[in-house]
Amino acid sequence: MFNHSDLIALTITLKLALIATLVLLVLGTPLAWWLARSKWRYKYLLEAAIALPLILPPTVLGFYLLLALGPNGMVGGALGAMGGRPLAFTFTGLVIGSVFYSLPFVVQPLQNAFAAIGKRPMEVAATLGASPIDRFFSVAMPLARPGFVTAAVLGFAHAIGEFGVVLMIGGNIPGETQVVSIAIYDHVESLEYANAHWLSAGLLVLSFGLLVVVYAYNGKFRALRL
């Protein structure tokens, strides 16, 4: 079964995915709302940038993040100048990497869900006295619920499975930045197939379970919709 360091890797993985998902929902919701509503001419540029992690090798993303977050990078350097320590090879660095890496998986379902609502329910709410913020929370968010479920589950599942970005900017520090996907890689390298099996099967079951939740929920919701 799982050995001690596997359990720690599992804990770090879940913690990382959870925090990244929360950050993604907080940042992704206004971004997706803006993308769904904006008539800005060059909106597609931003949409393309957000979609990049879908096709870019994670190592490329990880490489640039490493440069940015490292002691000589823009972000890392600025932090260093302020007396902080660089973010490369830290858990915080991993969270930042995960957020970039999973951004499209959260923003796209939310953007689609917001776009599907259309303008009308928001106009109705306005004629009933609801301010823009009030309309967003009382109408747009509840109506976009399937989008939120999809976004949260996909973001979480994707963050769990990440490998390349983590490898580049996380190093492989047990207890700090060693996540399950990398632990599996280590086990295989050391020919510890039994351990690799346990972790792999665990991730497989977890990921499948999460996707089942998304599809079951969205299917049920569609049937209920007008």
Add this chain to the structure above:
Amino acid sequence: MSIESELGIYAQFKVAHNDFALDVDLKIPEQGVTAIFGPSGSGKTTLLRSIAGLENHPNGLMTFGGLTWQRKDTFVPTHLRSIGYVFQEASLFTHLNVKANLEYGGKRRATSNNCEGLEQAVELLGIRHLLARMPSTLSGGERQRVAIARALASSPKILLMDEPLASLDHVRKQEIMPFLESLHRALKIPILYVSHSIDEVMRLADQLVLLDNGKVIATGPVNEVLTQLDLPIASDEDAATLIETTLAAHDEEYQLSYLDFIGGRISVPLLDTQIGSEVRIRIAARDVSLTLQHQRETSILNIFPAAVDQIEELAGAQVMVRLLAAGVPILARLTHKSVALLNLRPGSQVFVQAKSVAILS
């Protein structure tokens, strides 16, 4: 006197897009139902949305009941305007049940009579039995009734309705029409009712604003506008006259009810309405014939005196004659030949014979 201090609705909008223009300068009384009528694309909906603040066109001017909603650098956003708005589609919140839909506005507009407004709306639209249902389980007609009740539930100061029946089939329209007619009687707030159906206008409106191509071509009391011979509406195949009458008596023997108006008495099949109630009737111009003497030996019951006011040539053999029966305008569609035979001209005294009369409320 400045515009703000006047009661009623004052709206001045100038919108120009590539394919569409709206240019109105309109005063609407602060009571009764004002229908905004015109063909598709005439700017009815844009006008209503501009009044609601759902569209913000620069240089608009809009005041209501002494409040400025739009002027140069002022634009009161929709949610701060005390309006009720009914869209063409019911547009209920699908995540809320009927009751929560109705309460949505009241929770946000803190006025003293919210509960009253909600109760009255539920009662008027007959939807008490639907309160616990989800919108997806309602029929199209029920949904639109809930939508109208929702607009009323927060006790707005004005009700704006954008073709509330247009998305419904004939049967559903007939289901909702009685509720709209009762709104007309029960509500003290002004109602703006956008429609391209002359039948709805005749049933519901007190005032009529005629829009064409983004411009107001006529405005006034509904029957005045309907009987204005220089407007396309009066030369239409379905041109008709509305008369407001009072139910004077029932006649059980002949199964008739007698309706009085200033120009005479009209008999209709027995009505199930109280004596003294107001009844609006419609007489189609093609159902009116004229005689110089009061015919006694005729099967037609509804005969009353009138004077010819105007005569307008129509295409072909037809002529439209505008009459005044003690000041009440009435349209008659005749042939050129009849007009010549009777030697009709403005001022001629005649008798109006109405072959059939439709009860509208």
